[in-house]
Amino acid sequence: MVKPMIILFLLGALQGAVGWIMVASGLTGDAIYVKPAKLALHFIFAMGLLCYTFWFALSLLVPPSQRQTNKGIAKWIIASLSVLLLQLIYGAFMAGHKAATSAPTWPDINGDMVPPNMWRSEEGLLNLIDNRITIHFIHRGLAYLLLFMVLYFSWRLLKMQTGKLLSAIKFLPAILVLLQVVLGIFSVLNSVKIIPNQWGIFEWMAQLHQLVAMFLLLALIGVYYLVRSGKEEGNG
Numbered sequence: 001m002v003k004p005m006i007i008l009f010l011l012g013a014l015q016g017a018v019g020w021i022m023v024a025s026g027l028t029g030d031a032i033y034v035k036p037a038k039l040a041l042h043f044i045f046a047m048g049l050l051c052y053t054f055w056f057a058l059s060l061l062v063p064p065s066q067r068q069t070n071k072g073i074a075k076w077i078i079a080s081l082s083v084l085l086l087q088l089i090y091g092a093f094m095a096g097h098k099a100a101t102s103a104p105t106w107p108d109i110n111g112d113m114v115p116p117n118m119w120r121s122e123e124g125l126l127n128l129i130d131n132r133i134t135i136h137f138i139h140r141g142l143a144y145l146l147l148f149m150v151l152y153f154s155w156r157l158l159k160m161q162t163g164k165l166l167s168a169i170k171f172l173p174a175i176l177v178l179l180q181v182v183l184g185i186f187s188v189l190n191s192v193k194i195i196p197n198q199w200g201i202f203e204w205m206a207q208l209h210q211l212v213a214m215f216l217l218l219a220l221i222g223v224y225y226l227v228r229s230g231k232e233e234g235n236g
Contacts, residue, residue: 004056011049018042036096037129043092044085047217054218058225066165070227073160076153077224080173083149084217087142091213093135100191100206102132109137143181150177150220157223166226173223176216183209 022038094100103109110133118134119127127134154174162170187205194202 004052004059008049008053008056011045011052015042015045015049018045034096036093039096040089040092044089047085047088047214050214051217051221054221055225058222062165062225066163067226067228068163068166070160073153073156074224074228076149076156077220077227080146080149080153081217081220081224083142083146084213084220087139087146088213088217090135090139090142091210093129094139095206095210097130097132097135099132099136099139100188100202101194103136104188104190104192106185106188109133109140140184143184147177147181150174163226166223169219169222169226172219173216176212176219180209180212180216183212 018038019042022034022042103115105111107113109115115133115137118131118137120131123130128138129135150173154171157166157170183205187202187209190200190202190205193200
């Protein structure tokens with residue numbers, strides 16, 4: 001356990017350092033909000049620390065007999081985790097830029113499926129991290145892609161003969177991703193009800209949306225841990 005504990009300590013220290021850099025970005029001049037890019041960085045480092053802690057716990061608690069191999073599903077989960085990582089980054093951009101209020105409609109985005117003004121020539125690539133409507137569009141698009149990917153590998157898991165533990169959690173990613181999409185939609189629709197300095201329905205929806213995203217991340221990690229190596233199974 002020495003090596004994992006050292007890694008946990010270093011990840012925790014790094015997270016603290018990034019947290020201070022983020023906070024310091026909101027202490028200059030009349031600034032009252034941290035910079036969205038640094039908020040996203042702090043959030044992703046936190047998720048990395050959470051995932052490693054969970055992985056370490058799984059390595060201590062899950063007996064080898066509960067693990068099995070399905071390389072096809074494992075690859076789909078890795079792809080889903082990659083999309084989710086990008087989605088979490090854009091979720092932090094959404095929060096940092098308060099981008100939900102830029103398009104409080106669904107399924108369209110202010111009347112368009114592909115909104116105008118997503119690419120301001122004078123900003124170039126900065127549109128990807130600073131343009132609120134661009135951030136909003138990407139965040140929605142990634143949500144639909146992630147929904148498809150998780151439902152697809154969950155369907156493949158359904159056809160796979162699984163052990164007791166995997167059987168208990170194999171539907172969890174699908175349930176969480178569906179709940180996450182619903183919460184995201186309600187967060188957007190209720191963003192028009194924001195009242196400064198008052199906690200309301202939007203704030204509840206947004207916080208639940210973020211919390212379920214963390215649970216989804218851990219669910220994907222858990223399922224991946226169980227199918228990445230162990231007793232060989234068919235690709236289902």
